[in-house]
Amino acid sequence: MSSRRLFVALRPPEHVAEALLDTMEGLPGARWQDADNLHVTLRFVGEVDRHMASDLTAALESVLFVPFPLHITGVGHFEGKGRARSIWARVAPSAELDLLQMRVEMACRRAGLAPETRRFTPHITLARLNSGSAPIGDWLHANGALSLGPWQVDGFSLFESDLTPNGALYSEITKFQ
Template sequence: MSRRRLFVALRPPAEVCEALLDTMEGVAGARWQDADNLHITLRFIGEVDRHMYADILTALESVAMPPFPVEISGVGHFEGKRRSTAIWARVTPSPGLAQLQHRIEMACRLAGLPPETRKFVPHVTLARLNSGSAPIGEWLAAHGRLSCTPWLAESFALYESDLTPNGAIYREIHQFP
C-alpha cells in the first residue's frame, strides 16, 4: 500500500516569497529553499496510508474561519546539538493564526492522528544548515529587521513532501478555503 508524507501549510503570496528570496545569500554551505518550498507549516502529519489520508481530507474540510492578516517581521534560527540547523523568517503571532493552527490540530486529532507535541513557532524556513555551514550571526544581524507587506490568509493547503537526495520537494495536493 502506498504511503504519503503530508503536512498542512499556508503559502505566502508571490511578492512575499520574492522578498524572502532576496535575503537568501551570505551563509556558505546553507541549503537555501526554493521559492516553491516557502510556507508556514501549520501541522506536520508525516507518513499516512490511503485510508488515513481520506480521513485527514474529510477532517480538514470541516475547518472554517474568516480570513485574517499574516505578517513577517524578523528572522531567527533553530538549534540542535551545539549548532544551528535552520534559519527562518519570523511570522508575527496573531489570534487568527493561532486559531487556525489550533483548529487544524483538532481536525488532525479527529482524523485519528496523535497530538502534536512540539510548540507551534510560526515561521518560514529559509535555509537548512549542517555542520559544514558557515556561522550565521552576521546574516541574522543583517536581516534582523526583515519585514514584508502583510497579506490576507484566505486559504490553507495540504501538501505532500517527497524526500530526495537534494532535499524535499513539496507539492500542494488540496486547498481549503
C-alpha cells in the same frame, strides 16, 4: 499499501516569497529553500496510508476558515545539539493564525492522528544548515529588521512532501478556503 508524507501549511503570496528569496545569500554552506517550498507549517503529519490521508482531508474540510492578515517581522534560527540547524523568517504573532492552527490540530486528532507535542512556532524556513555551514551571526544581524506584509491569508493547504537526494519537493494536494 503506499504511504504519503503530509503536512498542513500556508503559502505566502508571490511578492512575499520573492522578497524572502532576496535574503537568501551571504551564508556559505546553507541549503536555501526554493520559492515553491516556502510555507508556514500549521501541522506536520508525517507518513500516512491512503485511508488516513482521505480521513484527514475530510476532517480538514470541516475546519472553519476566515481570511486574516499576516506579516513577517525579523528572522531567527532553530538549534539542535548545540548548533544552528535552520534559519527562518519570523511570522508576527497573530490570534487568527493561532486559532487556525488549533482548528487544524483538532481536525488532525479527529482524523485519528496522535496529538502534536511540539510548540507551534510560526515561521518560514529559509535554509537548512549543517556542520559545514558558515556561522549565522552576521546573516541574522543583516536580516534582523526584515519586515514584509501584511498580506491576506486566503486559505490553507494539505501538502505532500517527497524526499529526494536534492531535498524535499512539496506538492499541494488540496486547498481549503
